[in-house]
Amino acid sequence: MLFSMTGYGQSSRQYGGSKIVFEVKSVNHRYCEIVLRMPREWNGFEDTLRRTVQQYVRRGRVDVVINREHEENAGGPVLNRMAVKSYLAAAETLKKEFGVSGELGLADLLTLPGVMENGESALGTLPENGDSFQELLVNGLEESVKALVEMRARxxxxxxxxxxxxxxxxxxxxxxxxxxxxxxxxxxxxxxxxxxxxxxxxxxxxxxxxxxxxxxxxxxxxxxxxxxxxxxxxxxxxxxxxxxxxxxxxxxxxxxxxxxxxxxxxxxxxxxxxxxxxxxxxxxxxxxxxxxxxxxx
CATH class of the missing domain: 1.20.120 (Four Helix Bundle (Hemerythrin (Met), subunit A))
Structure with missing residues (x-):
């Protein structure tokens, strides 16, 4: 099948209180050039996402934009589970290594920095399960790239x-x-x-x-x-x-x-x-x- 180098595809995925939007467009180029734009915190997934695009596109400049959008009801406080686990682990270390007594209670935890975050700012943090989040990113990107390829085929x-x-x-x-x-x-x-x-x-x-x-x-x-x-x-x-x-x-x-x-x-x-x-x-x-x-x- 012959393909044009011009195309566009879009898809989205829900994750927690946020919506992740995938937008892919391509234009003619002498070689295969892939340009990825996404939140800085997700740069660790770049190589995997780039390989996903390369499975479907062999030539052309492909611009991939992955944005995070918060839902209207996602602006309230959000529990940062990673921060809570870190504080609890630090408390156990203080007991065992330094003999410090006492318990870290609910009221104490809620006042510690980073435990409760604004819903919009929390979208930038990496989820606890990085593998499942990477799978979500790959699946969302793959859907938009397939739409791009379909348009390029037409x-x-x-x-x-x-x-x-x-x-x-x-x-x-x-x-x-x-x-x-x-x-x-x-x-x-x-x-x-x-x-x-x-x-x-x-x-x-x-x-x-x-x-x-x-x-x-x-x-x-x-x-x-x-x-x-x-x-x-x-x-x-x-x-x-x-x-x-x-x-x-x-x-x-x-x-x-x-x-x-x-x-x-x-x-x-x-x-x-x-x-x-x-x-x-x-x-x-x-x-x-x-x-x-x-x-x-």
């Missing part, structure tokens, strides 16, 4: 269909040039003979041999058979690429460059109005294909 089908249509037009132009190519030398011969006859005043003999040599030199210089053959081969390669289902952006870009090269050579070699017109249209179609190919994965 766009890729449209791009491929447009390229196939333009490729058919290139083949039509190729056929027209192939049909007109033999007439180029004949037209040159007839025009040259007419000019020589118009200039002939009877004082100079007409040298048929030199005339034939001039025609032969022009025929050699204006011959475009090799360029037409290479163009036909490039067209076939393009169709093979489009049917392959593999990432084709770079290969297609190379073929377009080669087709442009052959087309320019034909334009410079062949002194024929009809072929020149075909060359102009062919270059226009190639430019349109190049623009489409620039967005193919």
């Amino acid at each position: 766009e890729g089908r449209f791009l491929a269909a447009d390229i196939v249509e333009r490729l058919s037009r290139l083949e039509e132009l190729h056929g027209a040039m192939s049909a007109m190519a033999p007439a180029t030398v004949i037209e040159f011969r007839d025009k040259l003979r007419q000019r020589l006859e118009a200039l002939q005043d009877g004082t100079l003999p007409f040298d048929e041999h030199k005339f034939g040599m001039e025609i032969a030199i022009f025929a050699d210089r204006s011959n475009i058979d090799e360029e037409l053959t290479r163009l036909r081969s490039h067209f076939e390669q393009c169709r093979i690429l489009l049917a392959s289902g593999e990432p084709i952006g770079r290969k297609l870009d190379f073929l377009i460059q080669e087709m442009n090269r052959e087309t320019n050579t034909i334009g410079s070699k062949c002194n024929h109005a009809g072929i020149s017109s075909c060359v102009v249209e062919m270059k226009a179609e190639l430019e349109k294909i190049r623009e489409q190919a620039a967005n193919m994965e």
